[in-house]
Amino acid sequence: MPCISFFIRSVYDLLPSNTNRIRWGKKEDLTCPLCQGRQTTEHVLSSCKIALSLRRYTWRQELAAIISTAKGGSSLPETNALIFTTEGGAKS
Template identity: 65%
Template structure:
């Protein structure tokens, strides 16, 4: 619980919460062995996330399936990056796990 409160405070403070953005994330290389042992749905998710093919509101607008790219939580533009890493409301409510 205490960690969650610190996380919420860090996200709310733009300078201190800067480390929560995607740009500051560490690069991680997966080995073929790790990929080979992953469940197929996880591999599919990773590939679609890397190539920005997940059904975010921005992608659904681009496909013509949806009219509005707005995130329902924070009213920002809901892109794949936004959903997975940068929605401050989702992070502060612990909806995302890193």
């Protein structure tokens, strides 16, 4: 059940991002160690440009297939190309 806990904590912004750790009194620096931007839950999970360039988000494809299968659909086809959408909707 660790995946369910992770999903719930990410939806409610309860993961230990630097922003949350500051709010909880556990840390003093909110910068991302990769890009020096503000490290929020959203930033960690999908917005860090350095993590994207290092292909650290490849697990998303597997996650999408698991969710699709759980909803009763077929799993997503295997592909080497990853398509990301920015907050405004433009593909990158």
